[in-house]
Amino acid sequence: MKRTIIAAIVGIGFAGTAMAADPAVGVWKTQPDDGAYAHVKMTPCGGAICGTIQRTFNASGEYKSENIGKQLVIDMKPDGSGKYAGKVWRPSNNKIYIGKMTVAGNSLKLSGCVAGGLLCSKQDWQRVQ
Template sequence: MMKQLAVAAAALLASAAIAAADPVLGTWQTEVDDGAFAHVKMQPCGQKICGTIARTFRDGGEYQSDTIGKMLVRNMEPVGEGHYEGKVWRPSNDKIYIGKIDLEGNSLNLRGCVAGGLICAKQTWKRVQ
């Protein structure tokens, strides 16, 4: 039992170290969608990456949306060379789409797709921190 616990702890630490070094981690600003934009905090969720809405803004400045704390980017898995695949949620229509991310420096190109990835809507997010 103790040996199994030690192996599990070592595996958890190794996956946390890998995820902690991932360049997509941090806070990103979305594009304006339906008159508002958000800051999304990208962080490890197990061995994958998830993004939670941390702050919301519109023309009048920051406001308290009911989407704060909700997961926008879900279970993104690194597939190599700054590319990720998983799911994304669009709050304005409450739908979940096939998600793809391409990281390019301080820009994150995010796509939400339907029809097996044939039809996609795109946003480019900018790194906040």
């Protein structure tokens, strides 16, 4: 019994380490949208990746948006090859879209799509941390 508990604890530890090594985890700078951009913190959420707005900026510099703390990237599930599928929230129109994401090094490509993925709006993000 004791060995089973220890094995379970070790297994959970390795699963957490594997998810922490996900290439999407970190802080990313968005492209400007309606004159503003954000730093989004991507973290594990269950078996997926979620991104929360940490800081916001406009032409005047950093400002305190009402969107700080809100989730922008929602349940992006990895396929193991640097591609993800989930949902994306666009603050400028308060709509949630079918989301696709690709990570390669310090570059992240994010798209929000409608019509079953036929029409997409895309952004290129850069890693901050």
